[in-house]
Amino acid sequence: MTQQFKRLKLDIVRPVPSDHEISRNQLPKHITVVGREAGITSEELEPYGAYKGKVKLDVLERLSDRIDGKYILVAGITPTPLGEGKSTTTVGLAQAIGATLGKKSFANVRQPSMGPTFGVKGGAAGGGYSQVIPMDEFNMHITGDIHAVGMANNLLAAALDTRMFHEATQSDASLFKRLCPIKKDGSRDVPIGLTYRIKKLGLDINKINEWSEEEISKFVRLDIDPKTITWKRVLDLNDRSLRGITINEAPTEKGLIRKTGFDITVASEVMAILALSTSLKDMRERFGKIVVASSKKGEPITCEDIGCAGALTAIMKDAIKPNLMQTLEGTPVFVHAGPFANISIGASSVLADKMALKLAGTEKGLSEEERRDKVGYVITEAGFDFTMGGERFLNIKCRTSGLKPDVIVIVATVRALKVHGGGSDVKPGMNLPIEYVSENIEMLEKGCCNLQKHIENAKSYGVDVIVAINKMSSDTNREHEIIKQKSIEAGAIDAIVSSHWEDGGEGAKELAEGVIKCANKEYEGQLDKEFKFLYSVDGTIEEKIETIAKEMYGAGSVKFSEIAKEKIEEYSKQGFDKLPICIAKTQYSFSHDAKLKGVPSNFEFPIKDIKASVGAGYLYALADQIMTIPGLATKCGFMNVEVGEDGEIEGLF
C-alpha cells in the first residue's frame, strides 16, 4: 500500500528568507497523500484539515510482525540561548534521507507550546529550508492535543478542590448518601470511578450497606492535607500573573482559601504521561497513579482516589493518536506530545516512535542486503543537550518503550563551542561579539572539550555517535576540521558538516549517508556492545541521583537539602523509590551553574527538592528553582501578528 514518494521541490532563495515565508511559499501535499506514501491506510488516518491528521494506534497491531526501522536519536552539545539547531537538524536529516536519498524516513518532533509562540521564542518547527509545514498550523493548536492535556489536568484540579470543599462542609453520612445514592430497590448507585478506591481500601462493594461507620468514613473522606497538594492548574500561555495565586476567595467557598499557582500546560504530568504511554490502557493506568497530595496521615492521594482517571482518559482518547504532518520536502513527520524539557523528559511520544519504527520497518525473512535496501529511518529528538535530554531519553523514555537507538547524532556549532572555549556571552536580539563571526581556532579548540564529554557520555550507553556540525555562514573550513578531529579523538565514529538550514535535505546528504552507514554498522571500529542503562532503578534515590550527577555531569559530590532528604524518606516509605530520575537543572552547563562552561568537574551538585510524577513514572530532582510558567516581554511576539482577509497569518515569526 506504500505509494511512490513524491518529493516537494525546494525553490531555494538567497539570502534565506524568514521561516514563515519559506513555509508559505511551499504548497504541502494533502495529508492523505503523505499518509499513503508513509504506508498508513486510509482507515488508519483521520485527517484534521488538509495538512494534519491523526493516526490510529491500529497501525501498531497491523504491522506488529515487522522488524523495526533504524532509530536515530538527535541530541546536542551544551547550547547557547540562541539554540544550536537540534530541531532543524532532525528535520534536515529526515529530508536528506527521505527526499534526497529516497529511503523511508520519519522526523519525530514535539508539539510546541503556544506560550512561547506568542512570547519571544518564535516557532519550533525547525527553520530555514529544514522545517515542518505549514509552520503556522504546527505552532498553533495542531489537532488540539495540548488543549486536551490542559482540560484533563484542570478537571483533576477542580475535582480535587471541590472534593475538599464538600468534605469540609458535609458529614460522613451526607457524603456517603450523595456519593453513592440509594436506588429505589435499596441498593446503592456506586459510580465506577469510585470502585477503585473501594478495592484499594479492601472494602467489599457487595456489602456496601453493611459497612461500619468507620469504613464509610475511610471511603468518603480523602482527608487531604492542603499543605501537601502538588497538583497545579495549567494554561498554555506565558502568564506570569498566575505563578502564585490564592484561590477559593469567592463567598461561596466559605473561607477555604489556599495558595497555589498555574504551570504552563506542557509542564503537566498529563503531558509526560502522553509522551510515555505505550497504549490507551497503559495511559489509563498511569492517570490512575497520579499522586496529587497526601492525606493527613501521610498516605498518597491519587487521581484514582478522586474517581477521575476514567474521565481524564476520555478527554485524552484522541490525543493519544500521533499527529502526522510533513517536512518542507514532503517527507512524513510525527508531531506528538511535548513535555516541558525543564522539569520533564523533553522528548516526543513513545507511541509516535513505535509507530514510525514499524512504518519504517521491514518484513521478516529478508536477507541482510534486502533489509539494508528497504529499511527506513526514524529521527527523533531529545530536548536540551545530550547529557540532560539524551540521558533522560535513554534512562526514562527508552526504559518505558523498550526501544534503543541505533545511532546518536550530537549537533554542534562553532558558535557554542567557542562559548565553551571562553567566548563572551551571547543573547537573543544582541549582535554577536567578534569571536563568533570570525575564525578563532584557539577558542574553538579549547571549547571542544564540551563536545568531547557529551560524546563520551553518549558512548557509555553502548551506542555509536556521529557529530553533526551545523554549519553557519561565518564558519571556516579550518574550524570545521578542528571539530572533526576532536570528535574522532573523543570516540565519535564520524563528524560531518551539514548545511540543511540553507540548503534543505541536499545540505544534509553527507550527514545522512554517514548516519545510514553507522546505523547499518558499516563504519570501521563501531562499538560491538549491548545497549545499557546508566543505572538500575533498584538502587536508592540517592544512589541514582549520585550516579547521574557524577558520571554524566562530572560532579564530585551531591548535596541533598533537608527538604530533599525528607522527600526521599517520604517517597521511599510510599514505595515510589524504584522509579527512574529526571534531574531538573540549567541546560547551559554540565553543572547546576549556567556560568560554568566547558567541562566543569568536581563541583558539589545541589539537590534542593524532589518531586514525584508517579503516573508518568519518574521522580524529578530539582537542582534549582525551575520556572514552570514563563512570562511575556515588554515587546512581545503577539504584537507582530495580524491576519489578512484571506485568512493568512502575518508576522507569526
Added chain:
Amino acid sequence: MTQQFKRLKLDIVRPVPSDHEISRNQLPKHITVVGREAGITSEELEPYGAYKGKVKLDVLERLSDRIDGKYILVAGITPTPLGEGKSTTTVGLAQAIGATLGKKSFANVRQPSMGPTFGVKGGAAGGGYSQVIPMDEFNMHITGDIHAVGMANNLLAAALDTRMFHEATQSDASLFKRLCPIKKDGSRDVPIGLTYRIKKLGLDINKINEWSEEEISKFVRLDIDPKTITWKRVLDLNDRSLRGITINEAPTEKGLIRKTGFDITVASEVMAILALSTSLKDMRERFGKIVVASSKKGEPITCEDIGCAGALTAIMKDAIKPNLMQTLEGTPVFVHAGPFANISIGASSVLADKMALKLAGTEKGLSEEERRDKVGYVITEAGFDFTMGGERFLNIKCRTSGLKPDVIVIVATVRALKVHGGGSDVKPGMNLPIEYVSENIEMLEKGCCNLQKHIENAKSYGVDVIVAINKMSSDTNREHEIIKQKSIEAGAIDAIVSSHWEDGGEGAKELAEGVIKCANKEYEGQLDKEFKFLYSVDGTIEEKIETIAKEMYGAGSVKFSEIAKEKIEEYSKQGFDKLPICIAKTQYSFSHDAKLKGVPSNFEFPIKDIKASVGAGYLYALADQIMTIPGLATKCGFMNVEVGEDGEIEGLF
C-alpha cells in the same frame, strides 16, 4: 454537486435506551458524505476525523446568488430545571424535514461546554431518537473551537496583566525603547499591533523619532486603573475554586497583587464574538473593540490598545469555520459557537446560519412552485425561553446578521405548563410529584397563560408562531387538546404534538408539515406584516431596558441601582449607549424572580449592574448576580466515565 440524501435507518427499541447507547448503536456516515449531500464541495470541507468537519466560509461566496432557504427559530416556554426539550425538538424537526419528508434540512445548534459535560447536566446533543451523533465527540472538543476561544481570551488577559507589570516597573523611556526598539539604520521597529494605538492617539508614525516626551508617555502608558478591569480569565470546566482569586502573588511580581476570577470559557466575550461575527474581517474588528478596563482618566482601554487583536484573530482563524456533524438519521447539523445563555445571547453562530441558509437556498428565477419544491429549512435554536432567548435572538443576533425567521416554533410540555398552573417544584434527580404523571386539566389550563404570553410576545415581531407540544409518556390526549386550543386562542397559527424523542423524525412528521406550510404562508390567517425589532438602538440605555422589561417580561417599572446608573452615565460618555441590550436574569420566570410562575405582572424589575461587551456589540444588564462559573457536585458526572481498551467511552451520560 448535491448528491442523493441517504437516510440512516433508526432501529427503534422500547423502552428508549440511554442517549449514549442510541448514539453508539448508530453508524454515522463519513463526514465527507454528509458534506457532499449538503452541497458542500470537497474543497470547502475540512474533515476532522471521520465524523466532524469544518466548512470554509468560501461557501458563502460561491452561493451568494442564491435566495436563502427558510429560517425556523425554535424557542421555548418558561422551562423547569429539567428542560423541556428545545434542542431535542430542533434536532427532531430537522430529522423529520430532512429524513422523513425528504426536503433539505439543517439543524443549527450550539457547541456545549465541557464543564457541565463532566458536571451534572450531561450532554446537549438532543436526546432519545433525536440527537446529534456521535454524541461523545459532540460533547468533547469537537474541532477545538472552545479551546481556541479560551486561548484567545487568556492571551488577552496575560497581555493585559503583563503590560501593567511592565508599566509599573519601567520608565517611559525604557518602555518606548523596548516596545519600539531602534534598528541599525536609526528607524524604529514598531510592531503592527501597536500601530492602531498610534493612529487612535493621532500620532504620526513617520515622525516617531520626533515625538515629545508627553506623546511618548501617552503612547507607552495605558495607565490602566486596576479597579476597572472587567476582563477575566476563563476555563472550560466547572471549577468553583477559581470564582474569586488573587493573582500576582509570586515574588517575581513585585507585590502588584489584585483580585480577579475565572469564568467558564463559553461566558467569554470572545465566544459571543464568534457567534456574532459575519466574516473574518468583522471578527478581527470586533476583537479590536473589546474593552478590558478604563485608564485612570476614564478612557476605555481596548484589546487594540494592548496590541493583541491580530493575535486573537490568528488563534481563532480556524474556529470561525462552522463545524459540520449529523443527526441520528444522517441529516446535516452545524455546531458552531456556544455563548453562555446566562449572560450572553445563547444562540449558535450567525455564520453557520447564513451558510446553512445558502445551502438550503434556491437559485434565482424559479417559479413559486419550483421554489416551494426545492427550498430547504434551517432549524436554529435560541437558548432559554422565547422571551429571553428569542428576544435576544431577534434583537441582537438578527440585527447583526440581517436575517429574520420565517416561523417561530415554541416548544411546550404538559409538565412545565402545570408548574405554571401551580404545580409543585420539580428538580433533577427527584421523582416527579403526582400532578405531573397523571392528568390534571385544571392545573394545565391555568398554566397555559405562560405559553400564551410567549406566543403574543413572539407575534409582536411580525412572525408566525407554531407551538410544538413535546410529548411525554404520561401526557393525555385531553391535555394535548387543551394546549392546542389555548395556543390558537393566543394567536398561534397551529399547535402540533410531536413524539420525536421516542420516534425520531417520524414522530415530528406532522410538526414538520406544519412548519413547512407556515414557512410557505399556506395557513389561513397568517400574519401579513414586516418583521420588526422590539426597540431601536437609538434610544437611551434606560429606554431600551424599560421596553424589554415592560413589553416582554410584563414589568410595571424598572429600578436601576446606583451602580447601574453610574455605568449608564459612563457608557453613554464613552459612546457605547447605542448598542442593543442583553438582559441577564433567571430563565425560570418572565420576571427576575424564579418563584414567580405563570405570567407575573406589574412587578418592579431590578437592574443591579450593567456591563459592556463592546466587541460582541451589546450591553448586558444584570437583574441579579449571575454565576459565571458553575461548580461540581459531590457526586459528579466525571465519576461515571470510563474508557474501554477499544477506546469506547462508557458512562458519559
